[in-house]
Amino acid sequence: MMLNKRNRRISKIVTYALLVIFSLYCIFPFIWMLISALKPKTEIRTATPTFLIQEPTLENFHRVLVDAGFLRYIKNSLFVSIAACLLSMVIAVMAGYALSRYYKLKAVKLSNLAMMLSQMIPGVLLLVPLYLIMQKLNILESYKSLILAYTTFVIPLCTFMMSSFFDTVPLALEEAAEIDGCNKAQTIFKVILPLSLPSLVSTGLYAFINAWNEFMFGYIFISTDEYRTLTPAIMLFKGVNTVDWGGLMAGSVVAVIPVTLIFLFLQRYFLAGLMSGSVKG
């Protein structure tokens, strides 16, 4: 019994130690990013970097946000991500409902398979034709091309997330609403959707984060400043002759803040929904 207790204590200590190491490994880059973003140039370009900042400054943020125009890129990213998020939620709710309720229909089974396959097909293989399609539609230098691309590639997972939730909603609820005289649209809006709030949150979050983080399409579809989003802007900011690491880290902080904040507040919903979708998909 004594041995058992001691063993338990040792295993607890080992657990904590390992988790602290892992957490540091995961978090350290962000700490270093923030420290660097707050350092003046002289403390950045030194061969003996320190964790302490001698003269903390916001000049990096000012340079990036105002002088380099990141405020506009943030606005663009927000617009594109929110639009893609809303659009994919509408589509995923509709398709998810069909997958969940009408699965015995052949057409629905086929769509399910098509979505599983689409989920496997990565954007980079379709890069050229997508570029040409956007060119034909004349929406290359605009938000529309990005919104369309981002929506398309999250539809499968978002649909699976919604449909696996709808699977848990008892059919009796809908039948009751129908007897009360609701039509299908009313049933969905008044009965099902209010129940689905947690799933809606996680589906929307996934679509938002995906669009906010995407790089390749933004980098290739948009070449003018006016519509550029945040992630390609960071890449291009680096390309200018000597790398402005302070500015780059300030830009990174700005790019990380929204997703991290959203996640911290809504992580419970987000993780549960993500898992239900990916296991099904």
Next chain:
Amino acid sequence: MKTIKKLTREQRMKRTALFMLAPAIVFLALLIAFPLGKVVHDAFSHVHLINKSMSGFAGVENFKTIVSDEHFGQAVKNTISWTVFSVLGEYVLGMITAVLLNQKFKGRAIFRTCIFIPWLVPIIVAGMTWDWILNPEFGIINYALTSLNIIDAPINFLGDSRYAMATVIFVNIWRSFPYYTISFLSALQSVPGELSEAAAIDGAGIFKRFFCVTLPQLRSVSLVIVFIHIIWTAVNFDFIWVMTEGGPNYATETLPIMIYRYSMKKFDVGAASALSTMMFTIMVILFTVYYHKRSKLSDEMA
């Protein structure tokens, strides 16, 4: 009377289902299925992004262009090691952290949040931040390693072709493993803890318990996660592009980077499509194997 009513109900159901699925189908048809067909078509045609006069059937010429590219062999090798080592590292780290987090102790939620955060950030930010941390002149890692006398001179992790690939893989593992953690964790939590306890009472050590009790329970989730990540990693463009752009001297050029090089730099759409088609074929084969395995596994479980 009755049969007619039943028929209309069924028809109504079908109509509703199709109506609900329509937007998704339109999107997938227009922006995935159609481009996919175009890629396969272009692979066998002469297509140039700038020089529109190039056209017509090309046979397998585009495939020859790709295969005879002097960097093709290297790119294949790079893609394989990039994929295999990334997925392996992610799997191991994800498994360890999930098992650790699956115990009851104070502060579990905080650790879980910390560990999950890398997965949330844009790849470009992950790449840039590590690029800065690993910088040979001003980076903290090189400073730490030289001050501790572990290395004599700073290492140019991303600029030296000997280290570049390993470095990019390391950063990819850093960003991707949390997804494994969360997946394994949610699978572990749906498994009753008594099993492991019973094994402990029977005298099974911690490792034996892990390999004989825990691991078998994660077989099906492992299959899904590993398969998806093999695909996602093999075709990932962003990571390598933002960190090394395939360099130095093609040391980190993988097949997606090569697709980009052919389409957006050489404007040879035909050749780029041929390469895409080759990758797609391999993915279909992998998918078939996966599908087969998965149905076998669910038969076993049932």
